[in-house]
Amino acid sequence: MSDNLKRPIRVLVAKVGLDGHDRGAKVVATALRDAGMEVIYTGLRQTPEMVVNTALQEDVDAIGISILSGAHMTVFPKIVELMKAKGLDNVLLTGGGIIPEEDMQKLYELGVGKLFAPSAPTTDIADYIRSWTMEHRSELFS
Numbered sequence: 001m002s003d004n005l006k007r008p009i010r011v012l013v014a015k016v017g018l019d020g021h022d023r024g025a026k027v028v029a030t031a032l033r034d035a036g037m038e039v040i041y042t043g044l045r046q047t048p049e050m051v052v053n054t055a056l057q058e059d060v061d062a063i064g065i066s067i068l069s070g071a072h073m074t075v076f077p078k079i080v081e082l083m084k085a086k087g088l089d090n091v092l093l094t095g096g097g098i099i100p101e102e103d104m105q106k107l108y109e110l111g112v113g114k115l116f117a118p119s120a121p122t123t124d125i126a127d128y129i130r131s132w133t134m135e136h137r138s139e140l141f142s
Helices: 023-034 048-058 072-085 101-110 122-136
Strands: 010-015 038-041 062-067 092-097
Touching: 010 023, 010 048, 023 038, 023 062, 023 092, 023 122, 048 062, 048 072, 062 072, 062 122, 072 092, 072 101, 092 122
Parallel strands: 010 038, 010 062, 062 092
Antiparallel strands: none
């Protein structure tokens, strides 16, 4: 483990809804694992409720949603709402996929973390999650 972590950063990677394209999610999950993070991949066709419940059960530090279906303005706000209801205020919600810039801005205003385009280097994603965790989850560091 790097950065004097007490345990690996735990990241839940999920595909929500009917979006059946999971290649990118699997690439990101593998890259995060290779960066020293513990990754829980939920597989396809998850509901927002399933994602948040799994995040709670697995005690994750971050949730990464991969979305290519165009349902981002429904999925992310619902997950934010459920996270707040379950007290997951100190868990990063991030993600990526086909999300127009103006929608990204609206999602940021709701509290969603940085969102990544399909062309984003996986190292940027891992660095962002690590940096956010260092800033917001200081209890993980010795």
